[in-house]
Amino acid sequence: MxxxxxxxxxxxxxxxxxxxxxxxxxxxxxxxxxxxxxxxxxxxxxxxxxxxxxxxxxxxxxxxxxxxxxxxxxxxxxxxxxxxxxxxxxNSETWSFSRRCLRCHQEVVDKSNGPHNQKHFAMEMACTRCHEGLVHNPQTNTRLPSRQICRSCHGEAFK
CATH class of the missing domain: 1.10.3820.10 (Di-heme elbow motif domain)
Structure with missing residues (x-):
C-alpha cells in the first residue's frame, strides 16, 4: 500500500x-x-x-x-x-545566442552568399548586432537593419 x-x-x-x-x-x-x-x-x-x-x-x-x-x-x-x-x-550579442536564430533561419545563411553577409557569418557576428530589437522594440521592429546600425561599424560608407 x-x-x-x-x-x-x-x-x-x-x-x-x-x-x-x-x-x-x-x-x-x-x-x-x-x-x-x-x-x-x-x-x-x-x-x-x-x-x-x-x-x-x-x-x-x-x-x-x-x-x-x-x-x-x-x-x-x-x-x-x-x-x-x-x-x-x-546578452544577445553572442554567437551562441545567434544559433537560436538559426534554428529557424538557417536558410538566410545558405542564401546569403554575398561577400558582405558571408564575412559577418565567418566572424560569427551575432544576428542581433544588425537585427537588434527585431522582436521587442516597436521602433526597430523591421526585417532589415537601419543604415544607422550599419554606420555603427561601417562609418560614413552607409550614409
Whole structure:
C-alpha cells in the first residue's frame, strides 16, 4: 500500500512540474510582470508573434529548458524584490545566442552568399548586432537593419 501511495505521489509531483513548465512557458505568463509588458506588446505585433518565447530565449533540449527555468527563478526573485535592471537587457550579442536564430533561419545563411553577409557569418557576428530589437522594440521592429546600425561599424560608407 505504501508503495502505491509513493507512486501516486511521484506521478502527481511530476504532473505538477510538467504543468508548471508548460504554463510558465507561455508568452502571456511572461507579460504578467509589469516590467515585461512593453516587450510582450511589441512581440504581439512583430513577425515573431507566433514563435513561443522559449524558441529564442532557451537553448534546445531538456538541458536548455532546465537551465532557462532555473535562470527564470532568479528573474522571479528580482521581480518580487524589485531589483531588476532597467532597461531590461539580455546578452544577445553572442554567437551562441545567434544559433537560436538559426534554428529557424538557417536558410538566410545558405542564401546569403554575398561577400558582405558571408564575412559577418565567418566572424560569427551575432544576428542581433544588425537585427537588434527585431522582436521587442516597436521602433526597430523591421526585417532589415537601419543604415544607422550599419554606420555603427561601417562609418560614413552607409550614409
Amino acid at each position: 505504501n508503495f502505491r501511495i509513493f507512486i501516486i505521489f511521484v506521478l502527481a509531483i511530476t504532473a505538477l512540474i510538467v504543468l508548471g513548465i508548460e504554463y510558465t512557458s507561455r508568452p502571456e505568463f511572461c507579460s504578467s510582470c509589469h516590467e515585461m509588458k512593453e516587450f510582450y506588446t511589441s512581440w504581439t505585433t512583430s513577425s515573431h508573434r507566433n514563435v513561443n518565447c522559449l524558441k529564442c530565449h532557451s537553448d534546445p533540449g531538456l538541458v536548455g529548458l532546465i537551465k532557462t527555468k532555473i535562470k527564470a527563478l532568479g528573474e522571479v526573485y528580482h521581480h518580487f524584490t524589485q531589483t531588476y535592471e532597467t532597461p531590461i537587457k539580455i
